Amino acid sequence: MRPIDGPRELALFSRLPYVLNEELSDDLAAGRRRPEWMWVALRGDHLLARAAWWGSAGEDEPFLLDIFDIDDKAAERERVDIGVRLLRAAMAAVFPPGARPPEYNRSVPPDWREDGAAGRVVGDRMRALERTGARLLVERLLLEWRPGTPLPAPRGRLAFRPVRDTEEILALMTRVLDGTLDAHSRDDLTRMTPREAAAGHYGRELARYRSPREWWRVATLPDGEPVGFVTPARNDYNPVIGYLAVLPEHRGNGYIDDILAEGTRILGEQGVPRVRAATDLGNTPMARAFQRIGYVTFEHRICMTWS
Structure with missing residues (x-):
């Protein structure tokens, strides 16, 4: 050994x-x-x-x-x-x-x-x-979208603008933890406040992306009220949909499809060979949104943690 x-x-x-x-x-x-x-x-x-x-x-x-x-x-x-x-x-x-x-x-x-x-x-x-001493935390779906897969045309219900600054994305990440189905986020919330969990996620992942933050988008209603956000990006290996979420008060209206399509469109315009994403096996609403936009599951991922 x-x-x-x-x-x-x-x-x-x-x-x-x-x-x-x-x-x-x-x-x-x-x-x-x-x-x-x-x-x-x-x-x-x-x-x-x-x-x-x-x-x-x-x-x-x-x-x-x-x-x-x-x-x-x-x-x-x-x-x-x-x-x-x-x-x-x-x-x-x-x-x-x-x-x-x-x-x-x-x-x-x-x-x-x-x-x-x-x-x-x-x-x-x-x-x-x-x-x-490890235990199973969650099994995740690994998904992929390929250029040439048609994306739904914008429906005009939402407007999209760049994220203003780090504080805005942290505030939005904190708000979407209310009622989240994501197992990693739920696990974080057993040990820390929503703001601490959001800051930890940001530092571990979003802050390390190699791509322009100008790609990130906040989805708003016509009056400017935020509905959700998406962070299309590149990690060390692939173009990815890094974070995708709808604010609690706007869930159930089908906005997730519009937001995911916009994030995928931004990456597709960069001439990428593929776009990768992941969601929990048990997060059925998110998994179905990816399927509707044309993502296919190519692998699963086992995630285990130590207490």
Whole structure:
């Protein structure tokens, strides 16, 4: 059980397949990953399991555990035990005693529950994580819109303007937490005030976008009253609909479709190859809005947290 010895061991680390393998070299070069955050369990030269954390360039601590794989050729009891041992050894080295590890995120096939082989692999990982104290927070839908997919024409019910400043977006983010169906936001609200939760979300995500904030839009009624907002953006990897919401007093009027279409249109005008988005599996109103605008689900994401 040890961290890798730098980029020269990426081939070893990548022996277990996952879509993120192709990003590892660039992530190491950019500082989003570090060798000491990338751990392997070896028997001789056989890779039994691996784990890796991701963080923003320049940060001293990782933000996310997004790679955790176990060789599925071993017996079930051994598979899970190896995963547990690797996680415990790696977390003890990466984080100070008593620190809460960052969230675990893993993309999985949409039909993983119906696919026996995929379900076994996902189940092994989740059981290993649970034995280290993690719990399932939420399963999310990962969605994608492709250029050429028709967008509904503006209906004229709403006007759109740029966000004025950071204070305005924080105030709107705080207001939309009232009655939110988002599991991460609901979890935040068990430990902090709505304003603290909004500020934390802003700092972790929106403030780190690489794209112009001029793309962000506030949706208003004709008299200027805000109805909701959307933050079309680019993260380190893709154009994304970063945050999309309708204020509580305006929910139930179908405004979400207009706001999502506007955010998607802004990104589409940049000539992007795709637009990515995500929402909770249980957030049916938001999921249906994405479907109506032409987004398709290409993966699910398992999110687990430590108390």
